[in-house]
Amino acid sequence: MPIPSVAPVLTRERILTVARGLPAAPQVLSELGELLQDPNTDLEQVSDLLRRDAALAARVIRIGNSAAFGGNALASVEEAVNRVGFGEIFRLVGLATTSRLADRALVSYGVEAEVFRANALYHALAAEALAKETEIDARVAYAAGLMRGVGMIVLDRLMREGAGGGVKYVVESGEGYAAWEGRVVALSNPEVAAVILAEWRFPEDVVTGVRDHYLLGSGTKPTPLAGLLNAAGVIASSAYRSLPGEASYWTYCASHLAGFGLDDAAFARASAAAEKAFDRLKDTI
Numbered sequence: 001m002p003i004p005s006v007a008p009v010l011t012r013e014r015i016l017t018v019a020r021g022l023p024a025a026p027q028v029l030s031e032l033g034e035l036l037q038d039p040n041t042d043l044e045q046v047s048d049l050l051r052r053d054a055a056l057a058a059r060v061i062r063i064g065n066s067a068a069f070g071g072n073a074l075a076s077v078e079e080a081v082n083r084v085g086f087g088e089i090f091r092l093v094g095l096a097t098t099s100r101l102a103d104r105a106l107v108s109y110g111v112e113a114e115v116f117r118a119n120a121l122y123h124a125l126a127a128e129a130l131a132k133e134t135e136i137d138a139r140v141a142y143a144a145g146l147m148r149g150v151g152m153i154v155l156d157r158l159m160r161e162g163a164g165g166g167v168k169y170v171v172e173s174g175e176g177y178a179a180w181e182g183r184v185v186a187l188s189n190p191e192v193a194a195v196i197l198a199e200w201r202f203p204e205d206v207v208t209g210v211r212d213h214y215l216l217g218s219g220t221k222p223t224p225l226a227g228l229l230n231a232a233g234v235i236a237s238s239a240y241r242s243l244p245g246e247a248s249y250w251t252y253c254a255s256h257l258a259g260f261g262l263d264d265a266a267f268a269r270a271s272a273a274a275e276k277a278f279d280r281l282k283d284t285i
Helices: 010-017 025-036 042-051 052-064 079-102 113-131 139-145 152-160 177-185 189-199 202-214 224-236 244-249 256-257 264-284
Strands: none
Touching: 010 152, 010 189, 025 042, 025 052, 025 079, 025 139, 042 052, 042 079, 042 264, 052 079, 079 113, 079 139, 079 264, 113 139, 113 224, 113 264, 139 202, 139 224, 152 177, 152 189, 177 189, 177 244, 202 256, 224 244, 224 256, 224 264, 256 264
16 A cells, blocks of 8 residues: 655654654554454464563553453463453553553643543544444454554654644634644644554554544545544544544534444444443543
């Protein structure tokens, strides 16, 4: 898949230079997703992968010991994987990844770290719940929901370094993030995220799904994952977990849902499931 073109204001290399300064946890999450697709993957392979990032491994153990995962007295990555199982380890690593990535406020956007992490988790859980109502892989949807905001993380750091004159988003303007980012740095955060996720070797459907999930294209039909991520945004917004500059991009539409196999009843079930899962996991982030 061709990497999205990058406008002269921000070169691809400049974006990736900042991305390389982020924790390696997202790349571990991407590789874990590949491993778990193989039915022959064993405990040792998963544990070896997680141990490559000592800070991530420590956070996985800490979250695994939380009440959300049964309050187990886990002392090692192997115990965590063995105790929670392959079904939950991907979710647990995703939580740890989000905590490591979003460890500071997005000053340029006026978004506190805790708010950003809560949005990422809610969006991911909503995407996962929606995917379970369709033929879309739930792990892929969950990862895409977590990682969709990485473009904002990188753009915030670039703006704080002076990109686009170091301006800050004004909530009262009512302007959507993509329009504001386009004026300031000529790229939207989903476009920047797509560049980064491609570099981190996330699956092609995650890269394109995140890139297009604001549904701002010129009439072209979005991929199923892009449509699902947009619908997940509707769920997050209805639970008051949306970010201020994204509210205008989430539009509930029955025909849109039908495009990837959902109806109103399925949407309602997914909304309830996302809220229940978030209530269980919110204290882990």
